[in-house]
Amino acid sequence: MGQKLAALKERLGTISDINSSLAMISWDQETYMPPGAAKFRGYQLATLGRLSHELFTADETGTLLDAAAKEVKGLDYDSDDASLIRIVKRDYELARKLPSSLVAEFAQVTTAAKEAWKEAYHTSKFSTFQPHLEKVLALTIKKAEAYGYKDHIYDPLLDEYEPGMKTAHVSKIFSDLKPHLVSLVEQISERAPSDDSCIHLDFDEQAQLKFGNETIAEFGFDFKRGRQDLSHHPFCSGFTSDDVRLTTRVERDFLSPCLFGLFHECGHGLYEQGVRENLARTLLADGTSLGVHESQSRMWENIVGRSRGFWKFCYPKIQKAFPAQLKSLPMETFYRAINRVKPSLIRVEADEVTYNLHIMLRFELETQMVSGKIAVKDLPKLWNAKVEEYLGIKPSNDTEGVLQDIHWSMGGIGYFSTYALGNLMSAQLYERAQKDISGLGKQIESGKFDGLLSWLRKKIHVHGRKFTANELLERVTGEPLQSRSYLNYIKTKFSDIYGELD
Numbered sequence: 387m388g389q390k391l392a393a394l395k396e397r398l399g400t401i402s403d404i405n406s407s408l409a410m411i412s413w414d415q416e417t418y419m420p421p422g423a424a425k426f427r428g429y430q431l432a433t434l435g436r437l438s439h440e441l442f443t444a445d446e447t448g449t450l451l452d453a454a455a456k457e458v459k460g461l462d463y464d465s466d467d468a469s470l471i472r473i474v475k476r477d478y479e480l481a482r483k484l485p486s487s488l489v490a491e492f493a494q495v496t497t498a499a500k501e502a503w504k505e506a507y508h509t510s511k512f513s514t515f516q517p518h519l520e521k522v523l524a525l526t527i528k529k530a531e532a533y534g535y536k537d538h539i540y541d542p543l544l545d546e547y548e549p550g551m552k553t554a555h556v557s558k559i560f561s562d563l564k565p566h567l568v569s570l571v572e573q574i575s576e577r578a579p580s581d582d583s584c585i586h587l588d589f590d591e592q593a594q595l596k597f598g599n600e601t602i603a604e605f606g607f608d609f610k611r612g613r614q615d616l617s618h619h620p621f622c623s624g625f626t627s628d629d630v631r632l633t634t635r636v637e638r639d640f641l642s643p644c645l646f647g648l649f650h651e652c653g654h655g656l657y658e659q660g661v662r663e664n665l666a667r668t669l670l671a672d673g674t675s676l677g678v679h680e681s682q683s684r685m686w687e688n689i690v691g692r693s694r695g696f697w698k699f700c701y702p703k704i705q706k707a708f709p710a711q712l713k714s715l716p717m718e719t720f721y722r723a724i725n726r727v728k729p730s731l732i733r734v735e736a737d738e739v740t741y742n743l744h745i746m747l748r749f750e751l752e753t754q755m756v757s758g759k760i761a762v763k764d765l766p767k768l769w770n771a772k773v774e775e776y777l778g779i780k781p782s783n784d785t786e787g788v789l790q791d792i793h794w795s796m797g798g799i800g801y802f803s804t805y806a807l808g809n810l811m812s813a814q815l816y817e818r819a820q821k822d823i824s825g826l827g828k829q830i831e832s833g834k835f836d837g838l839l840s841w842l843r844k845k846i847h848v849h850g851r852k853f854t855a856n857e858l859l860e861r862v863t864g865e866p867l868q869s870r871s872y873l874n875y876i877k878t879k880f881s882d883i884y885g886e887l888d
């Protein structure tokens with residue numbers, strides 16, 4: 387290895403150690419930290435964040451990057467070292483484009499906006515949040531201008547979470563898919579609804595956790611290199627591929643949050659545990675984008691975890707774990723309950739058919755907001771009209787509508803679309819996996835998940851952040867992101883449950 391490349395790697399190693407320590411104390415904050423520790427934890431987080439940012443954006447990093455780039459000249463595009471230079475250079479240039487005054491102002495404005503959002507959410511008063519969101523929006527526009535863009539002002543905002551993805555591409559995909567989804571929701575709403583009372587019985591919390599953890603261990607989550615704890619909002623944090631933390635929450639009278647929450651976070655965790663070891667401490671040991679990360683969680687949660695084949699294997703086990711509730715219940719009733727489709731106002735409670743419509747409406751409002759086509763004060767009205775148009779229901783207040791998500795108060799404009807992109811990617815990748823792995827369906831029915839997991843490891847996990855989402859999709863499936871596979875998946879699955887849909 388060249389001398390400059392070695393020096394660059396050493397520097398990135400230090401930065402990545404700071405970042406993983408930062409992630410560890412953030413994890414602690416959400417799980418075990420006593421409430422009294424909040425003030426000093428705030429200092430610790432800020433100090434580590436500043437140190438990492440300063441080291442990374444220093445001129446010295448740029449000098450090392452340029453010198454190391456010469457040393458790796460001629461290496462293959464997909465080699466670890468050429469990828470390292472390419473990705474870190476992209477991160478470095480982006481990080482240097484934001485003036486520190488803007489970063490500081492952004493932090494200040496979003497801290498106040500989060501507090502205002504909380505109050506507005508609890509009192510259902512958008513007017514409390516409106517002036518704060520106007521400030522966040524103004525700064526977001528400044529941020530987009532600082533990053534720079536060619537086609538759409540939303541491009542650099544999307545790029546923060548989904549590198550390389552373009553607004554025009556996402557717009558096209560969403561507008562192709564939307565009428566189909568709206569029609570499916572209409573058709574399903576006219577059919578007899580599934581009864582989901584069987585997943586709303588009394589389920590012991592410890593038994594739920596035990597069953598969930600045993601199941602994700604069968605999926606392949608390695609508890610010797612990871613653990614599970616409780617938190618208010620479930621998440622997955624990988625400090626390194628050998629230390630991956632999942633959290634979940636449990637509701638005594640509802641089976642889904644713990645069970646499917648664990649399947650979901652396990653999907654993220656398997657990705658983190660599967661990054662190849664030689665990418666450790668390089669800043670490439672992470673998922674390639676939020677969308678690709680979400681494709682992994684959605685695959686295990688929905689495509690596998692809510693499939694009939696999987697429950698053929700798993701239903702006798704869950705009956706054994708909860709005999710009083712499920713022993714005499716037919717599997718089909720349970721299967722329909724966990725796959726009930728019902729238009730709802732709240733995104734995080736949405737089913738597989740309606741979920742993406744929640745995202746599309748947010749994407750449409752965000753792109754229009756940042757390009758100045760709509761004003762913040764009109765958001766509640768515009769939001770409600772879209773909910774009615776797409777889902778056929780109407781929020782009765784702003785808490786059920788425009789105020790339901792925390793993202794905008796944190797300045798996360800550009801984030802939402804990655805949830806839907808993840809759903810689409812999960813179906814596109816799984817369709818390929820079905821072609822590549824003979825008898826995949828049968829394997830899952832008999833509780834064998836290593837075929838799918840090793841395929842995901844080889845095709846996606848090992849690469850860490852080396853490729854963009856579209857590069858990865860093209861390498862694996864032969865085409866960039868598309869919505870066809872997702873629509874096929876949804877139509878086939880829910881025609882089987884609700885009767886022929888078109």
Ligand code: ZN
Pocket residue numbers: 650654680683
């Ligand atoms: Zn997720």
